[in-house]
Amino acid sequence: MAVLKVIEVLSNSNESWEDAARNAVKHAAKSVKNIRSAYIHEQSAIVNGDNITEFRVNVKITFEVN
Known part of the structure; x- marks a missing residue:
């Protein structure tokens, strides 16, 4: 039986939500091993004028805990 733990990570990108999600996983992977999945809980955007x-x-x- 595996023991799994869930952490929440906030991330951002100037390019896309997809890129922001990739950044979150890359950053978490620096200190967390055995990442199994990433669930996008919320998305938001900063708007300036008519541009995101x-x-x-x-x-x-x-991730799985050893």
Whole structure:
């Protein structure tokens, strides 16, 4: 039986929500091993005038605890 733990990571990108999610996983992987999944909990954007200038995600990352 595996023991899994979930952490929440907030991330952003100037490019896309997809890129923000990738950034969250890359950053978490620096200190967390055995990442199994990433669930995009929330998405938001910063708007300046009529342009989106920043994409933000709240990611729940699941990993196996040894």
